[in-house]
Amino acid sequence: MLWLKYLLFLVFLVSFLVVLGYMPIRLKADGEKIAVSRLFGALEIPLSEVISVAPISKSYINGSIRTFGSGGAGGYLGRFKNKTLGRYTMYATELKHLVLVRTRQKKYVFSCTQPEEFVAYVQARLKR
Secondary structure (H helix, E strand, O other): OHHHHHHHHHHHHHHHHHHHHHOOOEEEEOOOEEEEEOOOOOEEEEHHHEEEEEEEOHHHHOOOEEEEEEEEOOEEEEEEEEOOOEEEEEEEOOOOOEEEEEEOOOEEEEEOOOHHHHHHHHHHHHOO
16 A cells, blocks of 8 residues: 555646646737746747637636646646537736637637736737
């Protein structure tokens, strides 16, 4: 039975490291892309693929079902779905100050400390 304790510890440790590696560290935008910095590489969304960006309230994600990912430990990471947004990918460390980014193929929800400024910056780049 000692091997079971080690196995459970190993599963917990690997799960913790995976969540830590995909946890969003920073959300930033420049003239070419929106990028979410993570320990396991950045998620980059070219602005040429972005259709819209808007701040949203927590009510937009109420009733969401996590289909794959983490729902609290290290943030809200992974794939979710609900009646309001349908299927979407979320990288959020908190559920305040959310931003919805729609591309041609996907929807992303990010947490952002200054969502209005982020949205205004990206929208100004999209109009060019």
